[in-house]
Amino acid sequence: MFRSRRPRYQAVVESVVRIAPRMARITLGGPGMAAFRCDEPTQWVKLFVTDPADGSSVGRAYTIRRYIPERPAVVIDIVLHGNGPAARWAEAAVPGQEVSFGGPRGSFSADARADFYLLAGDESAQPAVLTIAESLPPGVRALAYLEVEGPQAEMDVASPADLDVVWVHRAVGQPKGRALSEALRSASTPPGRGVAWAAGESISIRDIRRHLHDHLGMGRNEAYAKGYWKLDEADHRDPDASD
Ligand SMILES: Cc1cc2nc3c(=O)[nH]c(=O)nc-3n(C[C@H](O)[C@H](O)[C@H](O)COP(=O)(O)OP(=O)(O)OC[C@H]3O[C@@H](n4cnc5c(N)ncnc54)[C@H](O)[C@@H]3O)c2cc1C
Numbered sequence: 001m002f003r004s005r006r007p008r009y010q011a012v013v014e015s016v017v018r019i020a021p022r023m024a025r026i027t028l029g030g031p032g033m034a035a036f037r038c039d040e041p042t043q044w045v046k047l048f049v050t051d052p053a054d055g056s057s058v059g060r061a062y063t064i065r066r067y068i069p070e071r072p073a074v075v076i077d078i079v080l081h082g083n084g085p086a087a088r089w090a091e092a093a094v095p096g097q098e099v100s101f102g103g104p105r106g107s108f109s110a111d112a113r114a115d116f117y118l119l120a121g122d123e124s125a126q127p128a129v130l131t132i133a134e135s136l137p138p139g140v141r142a143l144a145y146l147e148v149e150g151p152q153a154e155m156d157v158a159s160p161a162d163l164d165v166v167w168v169h170r171a172v173g174q175p176k177g178r179a180l181s182e183a184l185r186s187a188s189t190p191p192g193r194g195v196a197w198a199a200g201e202s203i204s205i206r207d208i209r210r211h212l213h214d215h216l217g218m219g220r221n222e223a224y225a226k227g228y229w230k231l232d233e234a235d236h237r238d239p240d241a242s243d
Helices: 085-092 123-135 178-185 202-214
Strands: 008-020 023-029 044-050 057-063 066-068 073-079 098-105 116-121 141-148 162-169 194-201 223-229
Touching (some): 008 073, 057 073, 073 085, 123 141, 123 223, 202 223
Parallel strands (some): 116 141, 194 223
Antiparallel strands (some): 008 023, 044 057
């Protein structure tokens, strides 16, 4: 998934802002990032941080929500799920802290033959879905299903496309991802050739992948679906993802 020959960059935490009750927006900058480039939606880096609980170092994948080349800086939105080293780091992060990251990896480009786009994600994939939404061609039909804990976690979505956003609220105690896969299964899609992009909890993404293939008739070139994390598994790598 990640090869160590990717360049590694040193960065400093410039700011930390809560953009939702359980989501921190962290801006990283500094001269160590001068050679970094990121020019496609969904691109991600492996962020190396220190767990404040025990001082161990870990690397975890995070999407570049925004790249600001003139500073240079990157903005990363991190889910504060409270249960892993990177989430704990983000919850305690303060300006001035040093981190490093490698990458970027991943890619997304609009498909000129798509009649509509179907996008789906839980909070971990919300940054990637939003980068896609912002990059879609003007006027193309798009539907984005985003699972969050409730209305307090919804946010504005900008897109040149003809985009409808469906905010899917998790019931209290419901495992993450289940409401998203249920909503996707009952979604009615526009006619024509659809292109889907989905990511989030791995088991729910497996269900979504099956639905895209078996019920919406999308092949591998039309449907990208990747588990970004897995319930009760640290540092999950999705064996079924195509990258
Ligand atoms: C390509 C890619 C891009 C990603 N982009 C983002 C991003 O922009 N923002 C983001 O927040 N995440 C993103 N993720 C997901 C993130 O890498 C994982 O959530 C990662 O597991 C977090 O590491 P951790 O150290 O907090 O937890 P881990 O040590 O990996 O896991 C510890 C425990 O926490 C649980 N856990 C992990 N993630 C979550 C979660 N989101 N909600 C609830 N429980 C969880 C696990 O099931 C496990 O039980 C991305 C993943 C990939 C593969």
